[in-house]
Amino acid sequence: MNSPEAGGTRLNLTQWLICFIASIGFAFDIYELLMGQFVFPPAILELTGAKPGSPEFAAWVGRLFYIPALAGGVFGLLGGWLTDRLGRRRVLTWSIVVYAFSAFAAGFSSSMGMLLVLRCTTFVGVCVEFVAAVAWLAELFNEPHRRERVLGYTQAFSSVGGLLVAVANGLAVKWAASLPAISMPDWLGFLGDAIKDPHAAWRYTLMSGLIPAIPLIVIRPFLPESPAWARKKAAGQLRRPSLAELFTPELRQTTLVTTLLFACSYGAAFGAIQQVPQMVAGFPQVQAKVVGKPPPEQKKIQQAAAANYGKVQEVGGLTGRCLLAILAVRIVSRRLLLRVFQVPGLALMPLVFGVLAVNNRTLFTLNLGGGGVEVTLFHLGIFLAGLVTVGQFSFWGNYLPRVYPVHLRGTGESFAANIGGRLIGTSFAWITNQLAVLTFIPGHSPPAKMASAAALVGFLVYGVGLIASRWLPEPKQEQLPD
Numbered sequence: 001m002n003s004p005e006a007g008g009t010r011l012n013l014t015q016w017l018i019c020f021i022a023s024i025g026f027a028f029d030i031y032e033l034l035m036g037q038f039v040f041p042p043a044i045l046e047l048t049g050a051k052p053g054s055p056e057f058a059a060w061v062g063r064l065f066y067i068p069a070l071a072g073g074v075f076g077l078l079g080g081w082l083t084d085r086l087g088r089r090r091v092l093t094w095s096i097v098v099y100a101f102s103a104f105a106a107g108f109s110s111s112m113g114m115l116l117v118l119r120c121t122t123f124v125g126v127c128v129e130f131v132a133a134v135a136w137l138a139e140l141f142n143e144p145h146r147r148e149r150v151l152g153y154t155q156a157f158s159s160v161g162g163l164l165v166a167v168a169n170g171l172a173v174k175w176a177a178s179l180p181a182i183s184m185p186d187w188l189g190f191l192g193d194a195i196k197d198p199h200a201a202w203r204y205t206l207m208s209g210l211i212p213a214i215p216l217i218v219i220r221p222f223l224p225e226s227p228a229w230a231r232k233k234a235a236g237q238l239r240r241p242s243l244a245e246l247f248t249p250e251l252r253q254t255t256l257v258t259t260l261l262f263a264c265s266y267g268a269a270f271g272a273i274q275q276v277p278q279m280v281a282g283f284p285q286v287q288a289k290v291v292g293k294p295p296p297e298q299k300k301i302q303q304a305a306a307a308n309y310g311k312v313q314e315v316g317g318l319t320g321r322c323l324l325a326i327l328a329v330r331i332v333s334r335r336l337l338l339r340v341f342q343v344p345g346l347a348l349m350p351l352v353f354g355v356l357a358v359n360n361r362t363l364f365t366l367n368l369g370g371g372g373v374e375v376t377l378f379h380l381g382i383f384l385a386g387l388v389t390v391g392q393f394s395f396w397g398n399y400l401p402r403v404y405p406v407h408l409r410g411t412g413e414s415f416a417a418n419i420g421g422r423l424i425g426t427s428f429a430w431i432t433n434q435l436a437v438l439t440f441i442p443g444h445s446p447p448a449k450m451a452s453a454a455a456l457v458g459f460l461v462y463g464v465g466l467i468a469s470r471w472l473p474e475p476k477q478e479q480l481p482d
Contacts, residue, residue, distance in 0.1 A: 014224070018140060021219055022154040025096070025133050027161030028212045029126045032103055034162045034314075035209070036119075037274040038169040038307060039202040040064045042299065046197050047112050052278060053446030058437050060112060061278075062430030065270060067116060068123035073423030076127030077243075080414020083128075084241035084407055087233070088136035088226045091410075092129060096216045099125025103209030108184055110195055122209075127422050131414040138401035138409070139226035144478035145329050148398055152325025155394040159318035161212075162390075166310035168208045172201040173303045179204055201303065228406050228480070239407040246412055254403050255412065257471050258396070259420035261338070264465030265392040266425020268345065271432045272353055272458035273313060273385055275450055277306035278436075279353075282447025283360045285374050309382055316383035320391025328398050335472050338395055342466045345388035349458030352381035357451035358443065385458075396421075402475040405482060432457045 011019070040061055041052060050056040083091045102121040109115035137154065141147040172179075181198035195203075232238040246255040280286050286305045290298040320341065331337045356377045363380070366373045396417065404412035435441055435453035443449030 015141075017219070018137070018223055019150060019154055021216060021223065022133055022137055022150075023157035023160075024212055025092075025129060025216055025220075026155050027157040027164065028209070028216065029130055029161065030158040031161035031165045031212065032099060032122055032126050032209050034274070034310075035165045035169065035205055036065060037277050037310065038165070038303070039205055041277055042200065042202045042303065043109070043115060044112070045299075046200055046202075047109070047115070052281070053437070055437060058433040061433045064116060064119060065274075065429035065433075066427050068119040069270075069422045069426035071120040072123030072127035073418040073421075075124040076131065076418035076422060077411075077414050079124075079128030080131045080410040080412075080418065081241050081243070083132045083135060083410030083414070084229075087229060088132050088139070088410070089220070089223065091132045092136060093217070093221050095125045095128040095132065096213055096220065097125075099123075099129070100210055100213035100217065103213070104207050107182060107203040107207035108195065109203075109206075110184060123422070127414075127418050131410055131417055134397045134401060134413055135409045136226055138480060139228040139406070140224070142228070142480060147401075147480075148328045149325060151398045151401075152321070152328050152394055155397045156318060156321035156325055158393065159314050159321050159386075159390055162314035162317055163311055165205070165208075166307050166314055169201065169205045169310070170304060170307035172204040172208070173300055173307065176201040176204060182207075201300075228482070232406055241407055241411045243411065243415070245408060246415055251404070251408075251412070253471060254473050255415060257468060257473070258400065258403075258416040259424075260468050261465055261472065262396055262416045262420035263424040264461045264468070265389065265396070266421040267428040267461035268349065268389045268458050268465075269393075270426045271428030271461060272349060272454035273382070273389060274429060275432055275454050276309050276313070276357075276382065277303075278450045279357050279447045279454075280305045280309060282358070282445050282451070283376070283378070285360065285362060285376060309378065312379050313382045313386035314390075316386030317390030319383075320387035320389070321394045323387070324391045324394040324398070328395075334395075334399055334474055335469055338392065338469050338472065339466065341388045341391045341395070342462060342469060345385070346459065346462040346466055348381070348385050348388060349462055350455045352378070352385045352455075353451050353458060354455030356381040357454070358448045399475070401480055402478075403473065403481070406480075409480075428457055428461065 044050055044057055044060045048056065048060060050060065079091060079095065099122045102118045102125065106115060106118035109118065137151055138147055141150045176199045179199065182195055182203050183198055184195055281302050286302060289301050327337055327340060360376050360378045362374045362376050364375055366375060400413045400416060401409055432453045436450040441449045442452045
């Protein structure tokens, strides 16, 4: 199959298919990663009996967010090395198989241990897939402006994945009682006891992750390999990737600064935005709806509210990614492009989580489908927080291929994304949950304390990121280094 760059000024059929598959892949990545905010609270309640606000609940939330990220970071780093060693397309295909199986099997979890292990393998597949996909796309579309646009707009579909998982969780909450009961298959019987709640919405949400993987598994093996990697491999010129080379004088600053900044981007997302489901129970609009309702109905109302706020946040994230795609070809300085999102984010984090989340007010009510939908201050705030935070994720997909050569591209991207983002950045979910149970954190209820902790963590990681951006190296040229 010919290189996708041979198609002239317009995308040909192969190029469109590549973009389509890449978009689904990015959407599925974030679909899997972001479902934790909807799945973990009800899963912990069902499988352990621990209630929100208790030390046991906070400990399990931290484990479920951080241990899979730790596994993803370590094995994702190995996946980046394999991407440079074995090729982009081969690693892409097998990473999809790993997380598709894990996502579906997690819906049968009968214990916290089983859920934790399967979330770990899901994270491993996702972390490997992201790095391989970015390197693959960047090298398939080597013309600078086209590359920036393709990377920007395909990554924007990550936020579509986040929006879809919020929608899927909302549908699961609404229709769980009508869906087929989930029972432990005989071939998984050795993993645990019978499932306690066979109609739990969080189980259907987990299992839905298999659906978008099907076209990826079927089509991706037939798409072309990276021409730059394949050419060097065929000519015997492909150097062996090395972690040590990332810390040579030429690349040391790039590696360290991008890793720190990636950690700050993920720290804001996991330490603040993904903790919103634990805050909604304290919103007066939600409290008014649960008055006099039995506990199961209260839980359903709170989960539905969390899903609605999640949708708004993901629309904000999609807006931020599209804005990044537009600005990436208009702003030459990569530092300036990053600061377009960092500077407003520094002000928004304490405002959204420290003020709006603890003093949420209804702005107006929309009459949709015969029912009223309240639009609150926090809807506006979480939209803007999603815009500036998620927009940064697309920045790294555009930036990293421009600072590492072919034989180190997967390894370098993987170190920043997996060590900085997945391993260090996601640990802020654990930090926020630990802070939220301490006495000095402001708040008269667990949701209010969670909001205050998120405001503090979000402000700190944005501040560190803005300072560190001063040392972010500017790419030496528009073309990818060879």
